Amino acid sequence: MAVVFDRPHALLDVPFHYCPGCTHGIVHRLVAEVIDELGIEGKTVGIAPVGCSVMAYDYFACDMIEAAHGRAPAVATGVKRAYPNDLIVFTYQGDGDLASIGTAETVHAAARNENITVIFINNAIYGMTGGQMAPTSLPGQVTQTSPYGRDPKACGYPVKICEMLSELEGPEYLERVTVNSVKNVMNAKKAIKKAFQNQIDGKGFSLIEVVSSCPTNWGMTPKDALKWIDDHMLPYYPLGVYKDRSAGIDKFAKKEG
Amino acid sequence: MSEKVLMKGNEAIAEAAILAGCRHYFGYPITPQTEIAAYMAKRMPKIGGTFLQAESEIAAINMVYGVASAGKRVMTSSSSPGISLKGEGISYLAGTDLPAVIVNAQRGGPGLGGIQPSQSDYFQATRGGGHGDYHIIVLAPSSVQEMAQLTIKAFELADEYLMPAMILADGTTGQMMEPVSFDFEIKEPPAKPWATTGTKGERRHNIANSLYLDPEKLERINNERFARYEIIKEKEQLAEEYLTEDAEIVVTGFGIAARIARNAVDEARAQGIKAGLIRPITLWPFPDKVYKKALKTAKRFISVELSMGQMIEDVKLATECKVPVSLCYRVGGMIPTPAQVLEAIKQAAKEVK
Numbered sequence: 001m002a003v004v005f006d007r008p009h010a011l012l013d014v015p016f017h018y019c020p021g022c023t024h025g026i027v028h029r030l031v032a033e034v035i036d037e038l039g040i041e042g043k044t045v046g047i048a049p050v051g052c053s054v055m056a057y058d059y060f061a062c063d064m065i066e067a068a069h070g071r072a073p074a075v076a077t078g079v080k081r082a083y084p085n086d087l088i089v090f091t092y093q094g095d096g097d098l099a100s101i102g103t104a105e106t107v108h109a110a111a112r113n114e115n116i117t118v119i120f121i122n123n124a125i126y127g128m129t130g131g132q133m134a135p136t137s138l139p140g141q142v143t144q145t146s147p148y149g150r151d152p153k154a155c156g157y158p159v160k161i162c163e164m165l166s167e168l169e170g171p172e173y174l175e176r177v178t179v180n181s182v183k184n185v186m187n188a189k190k191a192i193k194k195a196f197q198n199q200i201d202g203k204g205f206s207l208i209e210v211v212s213s214c215p216t217n218w219g220m221t222p223k224d225a226l227k228w229i230d231d232h233m234l235p236y237y238p239l240g241v242y243k244d245r246s247a248g249i250d251k252f253a254k255k256e257g
Numbered sequence: 258m259s260e261k262v263l264m265k266g267n268e269a270i271a272e273a274a275i276l277a278g279c280r281h282y283f284g285y286p287i288t289p290q291t292e293i294a295a296y297m298a299k300r301m302p303k304i305g306g307t308f309l310q311a312e313s314e315i316a317a318i319n320m321v322y323g324v325a326s327a328g329k330r331v332m333t334s335s336s337s338p339g340i341s342l343k344g345e346g347i348s349y350l351a352g353t354d355l356p357a358v359i360v361n362a363q364r365g366g367p368g369l370g371g372i373q374p375s376q377s378d379y380f381q382a383t384r385g386g387g388h389g390d391y392h393i394i395v396l397a398p399s400s401v402q403e404m405a406q407l408t409i410k411a412f413e414l415a416d417e418y419l420m421p422a423m424i425l426a427d428g429t430t431g432q433m434m435e436p437v438s439f440d441f442e443i444k445e446p447p448a449k450p451w452a453t454t455g456t457k458g459e460r461r462h463n464i465a466n467s468l469y470l471d472p473e474k475l476e477r478i479n480n481e482r483f484a485r486y487e488i489i490k491e492k493e494q495l496a497e498e499y500l501t502e503d504a505e506i507v508v509t510g511f512g513i514a515a516r517i518a519r520n521a522v523d524e525a526r527a528q529g530i531k532a533g534l535i536r537p538i539t540l541w542p543f544p545d546k547v548y549k550k551a552l553k554t555a556k557r558f559i560s561v562e563l564s565m566g567q568m569i570e571d572v573k574l575a576t577e578c579k580v581p582v583s584l585c586y587r588v589g590g591m592i593p594t595p596a597q598v599l600e601a602i603k604q605a606a607k608e609v610k
């Protein structure tokens with residue numbers, strides 16, 4: 001019998017610790033498949049964040065570094081500057097990590113057009129610490145630290161990373177994808193592959209925001225959580241390419257021109 | 258052959274780092290260490306290295322973490338408030354057993370403090386500075402020549418013991434100009450098979466990490482690290498002893514404080530007082546052996562500091578409080594004068610009579 005669904009080589013044979021139905025697992029797999037397809041496992045260094053995916057360093061077969069909370073883009077900058085031509089460097093970060101405590105590192109790595117690949121898991125919650133409000137939690141969203149629903153008057157509005165970074169001249173490629181259907185998973189993989197290919201081609205900073213689910217802290221079944229992405233997350237976080245300088249999708253250039 | 262050039266202390270640090278093979282420097286502007294960044298900004302592009310002005314000290318120390326993980330020599334520099342921001346990153350370096358060199362040109366604190374010289378980050382440096390049980394190697398230069406020499410030593414010790422090393426300087430030693438020779442023998446850095454430089458399909462992945470969710474394992478790793486610290490304490494203590502063989506009054510201080518104290522000791526000797534000086538060069542490991550040795554004749558120690566009295570605690574520990582230890586200090590960017598130290602020596606001499 002032909003094997004049709006095998007573990008990518010870039011993922012080690014280690015069981016994930018993720019909750020059932022968590023989309024972290026899907027995105028890990030996509031990243032690993034892309035690493036396999038591009039044949040770069042031996043020269044890739046991944047940077048794990050602080051968050052549910054902290055132990056990504058145990059799962060990916062390439063060399064891995066565990067960064068302090070929010071600092072993965074700075075750590076990636078160091079690695080890439082140490083071996084600009086020999087290593088492919090990616091970070092894998094949650095929303096608390098990338099869009100709250102690490103906002104400065106994210107913005108400035110993008111502004112420098114640092115030649116790295118960033119995988120951004122936006123699940124609108126602090127998963128690992130048990131479901132607190134994230135910078136990306138939706139208005140009205142009930143979390144442990146917004147028990148009456150996120151009130152923008154008191155705690156501000158969600159941070160839209162792709163929109164925000166697209167205002168910068170620096171970054172090469174920004175796309176928002178999701179993984180709540182087969183079609184969307186295929187699109188997500190295409191985007192992730194392009195984000196790695198850009199780095200191989202020396203084009204610079206690529207960030208893929210993956211609108212994700214956290215069934216455990218959203219208090220939903222995995223299936224309901226995927227539907228919640230469609231009904232609530234995507235209207236607030238529209239999918240699409242926010243910047244692709246090489247393809248001429250460049251808000252900054254338009255403004256200048 | 259040792260041709261000497263006239264240089265500022267901060268520039269000597271930068272040039273020595275380059276000599277030691279450091280090709281990656283990350284910093285953020287702050288007085289009084291800016292000459293290091295400026296020097297690196299000029300030199301690094303010319304020698305194929307990286308100078309990067311980071312968005313913050315936090316980012317800078319994490320860039321350092323990245324280069325250190327990848328196994329290359331790397332340095333950052335800052336001054337007191339910036340070093341506080343690096344605290345988490347230094348703790349991560351220590352917890353991951355990564356070598357890196359950090360320079361602190363100390364200024365007065367707490368808070369934004371001032372921009373004049375200080376030694377009030379002694380506790381922060383010698384106790385680790387960030388969270389968790391750890392130490393970093395702390396070297397205290399007191400001349401421009403030593404700024405260069407100890408920078409090279411910092412890289413070597415960091416690599417040998419797999420831990421961060423700090424040059425604990427201050428505004429004065431950084432700014433003063435003295436002739437310096439760069440006639441150093443540079444050892445080849447050791448191999449770093451643990452570095453995250455890509456598996457090349459030839460080995461299992463390397464992981465640079467400080468997370469251990471299994472408490473037994475984390476305890477074991479801490480114990481192993483501290484066993485290494487014991488070796489360092491045994492092997493790497495460094496101090497200068499000046500006229501201590503028969504000294505009854507032993508003045509002690511590091512960096513700029515030692516230069517002032519030395520003048521006072523000379524003057525005290527001229528006046529017939531048996532004074533001597535111990536100048537710690539390694540602040541961690543603290544050179545307790547020379548203090549114990551000085552106890553043979555010492556009736557009193559005087560700790561000269563640009564702080565409210567921090568190193569004095571280590572002097573008391575080293576001497577097991579067998580004789581009194583007093584403090585002679587100025588803070589806030591003020592510097593003790595030789596006359597002030599001499600006065601303290603004369604007072605002590607009177608008391609021990």
Ligand SMILES: Cc1ncc(C[n+]2csc(CCOP(=O)(O)OP(=O)(O)O)c2C)c(N)n1
Nearest residue numbers: 050051052069094095096097125126127128
């Ligand atoms: C400096 C610091 N602050 C806080 C924490 C605690 N902490 C661990 S994970 C986390 C939130 C992670 O949320 P996110 O980045 O959204 O990742 P997720 O778990 O949702 O994937 C926090 C606040 C920490 N480890 N370090």
Ligand code: SF4
Nearest residue numbers: 018019022052127214
């Ligand atoms: S808490 Fe949420 S994000 Fe974390 S593993 Fe579980 S489902 Fe995934």
Ligand SMILES: [Mg+2]
Nearest residue numbers: 094095125127
């Ligand atoms: Mg999250």
